[in-house]
């Protein structure tokens with residue numbers, strides 16, 4: 135995707151988000167899920183996260199653009215994190231989708247069997263917290279082994295403090311999650327227009343965050359599109375080093391693959407990231423997610 139195209143996509147995402155506010159009860163649409171990671175990935179002793187999550191449709195809200203996650207107002211100045219799930223109608227979906235995207239078949243779902251498998255395999259994972267964050271629904275990519283996800287990582291040479299070493303850190307974040315034995319492969323492409331996933335950069339966010347992931351799902355809760363933005367600086371100006379960039383990328387890729395937050399700060403998916411690598415629980419939760427069909431368990 136060229137930069138000019140990105141400029142066009144941003145307003146479209148904004149439109150989708152706006153439509154979602156007006157159509158919270160649309161069922162057969164595409165949800166745009168926006169998640170944002172803490173800007174304090176490398177800070178020791180930061181205040182424990184006070185969850186600022188909003189369940190889909192829980193609270194009517196003002197129209198927002200794709201880059202406004204509302205963290206500052208909902209979680210306060212030090213509020214580290216917010217996430218939102220939005221349901222957009224089919225018109226927005228049509229705007230967002232690549233016409234070439236193959237339609238995924240509906241998953242085979244047996245609610246009782248899914249619950250049984252969660253009971254059997256949920257120990258050592260935070261799948262329960264993910265379900266709680268998602269209003270009892272799971273979202274994930276379809277199996278993508280034969281046709282790996284195409285990832286484009288921007289080279290942000292024009293940004294102050296840009297370091298080309300950030301690119302391999304982001305790639306490593308994808309590959310690290312890929313090593314958890316999930317049925318999703320990744321391939322990095324040079325042409326942004328050929329990519330399903332775009333990782334771009336900004337100088338800093340206005341909120342107390344350092345990363346943001348936005349993904350879209352179809353009516354079966356298959357994730358169909360996702361984009362990540364990572365900041366080069368903390369909200370208050372400190373430069374993030376490559377190790378911190380990798381930690382933030384791990385957190386954001388976790389969101390991109392379908393995980394949500396856990397309160398346990400030893401995991402990469404805690405809202406205010408404090409560790410630099412995946413925990414056993416991160417790996418186990420991701421692995422379990424990809425053994426289950428997506429969709430609501432209600």
Ligand SMILES: [Zn+2]
Pocket residue numbers: 169170171172215385389395404405
């Ligand atoms: Zn997050």
